[in-house]
Amino acid sequence: MFEGLKNKLGLGKKKTPAPETEVPAPAAHTIAKPEPEEKKAPGFLNKIKTLVVEHEFVLSEKDIEESLFELQMVLLESDVAYPVAEAITEHMKKELVGTHRKLRESADDVVTDALRHAIEKVLGEGFDLVSYIKNHEKPVKILFTGVNGTGKTTSVAKIAHYLQSQGLSVVVGAGDTFRAGAIEQIRVHCERLGIKLIAHQEGADPSAVLYDTVEYAKAHKTDVVLADSAGRFHNRVNLMNQLEKIKRVMKPDLVFYVDEAVAGNDAVIRAEEFEKTVSTDGVILTKVDMDPKGGAAISIAYTIGKPLVFLGVGQGYDDMKPFTPSLIIDEIFGDD
Numbered sequence: 001m002f003e004g005l006k007n008k009l010g011l012g013k014k015k016t017p018a019p020e021t022e023v024p025a026p027a028a029h030t031i032a033k034p035e036p037e038e039k040k041a042p043g044f045l046n047k048i049k050t051l052v053v054e055h056e057f058v059l060s061e062k063d064i065e066e067s068l069f070e071l072q073m074v075l076l077e078s079d080v081a082y083p084v085a086e087a088i089t090e091h092m093k094k095e096l097v098g099t100h101r102k103l104r105e106s107a108d109d110v111v112t113d114a115l116r117h118a119i120e121k122v123l124g125e126g127f128d129l130v131s132y133i134k135n136h137e138k139p140v141k142i143l144f145t146g147v148n149g150t151g152k153t154t155s156v157a158k159i160a161h162y163l164q165s166q167g168l169s170v171v172v173g174a175g176d177t178f179r180a181g182a183i184e185q186i187r188v189h190c191e192r193l194g195i196k197l198i199a200h201q202e203g204a205d206p207s208a209v210l211y212d213t214v215e216y217a218k219a220h221k222t223d224v225v226l227a228d229s230a231g232r233f234h235n236r237v238n239l240m241n242q243l244e245k246i247k248r249v250m251k252p253d254l255v256f257y258v259d260e261a262v263a264g265n266d267a268v269i270r271a272e273e274f275e276k277t278v279s280t281d282g283v284i285l286t287k288v289d290m291d292p293k294g295g296a297a298i299s300i301a302y303t304i305g306k307p308l309v310f311l312g313v314g315q316g317y318d319d320m321k322p323f324t325p326s327l328i329i330d331e332i333f334g335d336d
């Protein structure tokens with residue numbers, strides 16, 4: 001994950017040992033120069049680092065204007081949404097401009113930290129689903145929705161498995177009665193995981209299935225209801241009306257929007273459109289393992305103003321990670 005963005009940022013694995021970037025204390029009025037090898041290293045970060053060093057850690061906006069513009073281009077090429085790329089560079093500008101740095105402070109750390117802080121700010125805090133469930137009246141009802149093929153059904157199965165592993169009881173509702181084979185697909189997952197499934201026939205009213213699922217949970221004191229639903233685009237009026245009906249009937253406590261990281265900026269735009277039509281409470285981003293660019297993962301929560309809750313990182317049932325900013329930060333800034 002994120003290899004593309006990492007390389008473009010010049011954060012990729014270095015073949016030769018990294019040059020010592022600590023700036024030696026210069027004699028009065030001399031300007032410290034970076035190591036020659038440092039200059040040759042590719043990536044925009046090294047350009048800013050050079051500036052930081054040459055200006056003795058007191059930067060003006062003008063000094064870093066061009067480098068921040070280059071950073072913005074790198075972020076846009078990595079599918080980071082435009083307003084998010086702007087927010088990141090703005091945060092960096094605020095952190096870097098006009099501040100007096102200690103001369104012995106590593107330029108590497110100064111610039112990389114500023115970028116790290118900026119990305120942390122746009123990523124948000126995430127959402128602790130387990131503590132939400134523990135502190136909420138049971139059953140907690142969660143509806144999964146989003147466009148076709150993004151990973152809703154797989155995410156329902158993975159999250160059911162995750163919640164069970166956290167000691168919570170789960171029932172799944174087969175709310176996709178629309179696509180041929182959808183009921184069978186979720187049935188296979190639930191059988192493998194030993195999870196109770198409530199299903200009707202193909203073509204049945206999904207509201208009725210999910211109503212029954214909630215009734216089952218109430219009767220059996222089940223902690224959580226996870227409701228699968230058919231894929232739909234925000235502009236398909238009939239399917240959106242059906243979703244409204246589902247919401248009125250099952251009264252979900254949380255609506256999770258599921259999209260795939262591989263859709264890049266499209267996922268961000270779709271999430272925004274979906275959010276306007278159906279107010280959601282959180283985002284699950286799947287197929288992060290297949291997306292080297294990483295833009296959607298950085299952008300989606302910031303753009304719609306709702307937290308990232310989980311990242312889908314593979315095909316196995318354990319490949320669903322509760323989102324924390326460090327999951328992404330470590331991928332981008334951590335050692336390979």
Ligand SMILES: Nc1nc2c(ncn2[C@@H]2O[C@H](COP(=O)(O)OP(=O)(O)OP(=O)(O)O)[C@@H](O)[C@H]2O)c(=O)[nH]1
Nearest residue numbers: 148149150151152153154231286287312313314315
């Ligand atoms: N690599 C990878 N594949 C995933 C991930 N999540 C889902 N998939 C795959 O994506 C495909 C579609 O997943 P589904 O769960 O059927 O998607 P859906 O949103 O329910 O699809 P519809 O019900 O048709 O709208 C399947 O082949 C999944 O195995 C993930 O995190 N990583």
Ligand SMILES: [Mg+2]
Nearest residue numbers: 152153176182
């Ligand atoms: Mg599905």
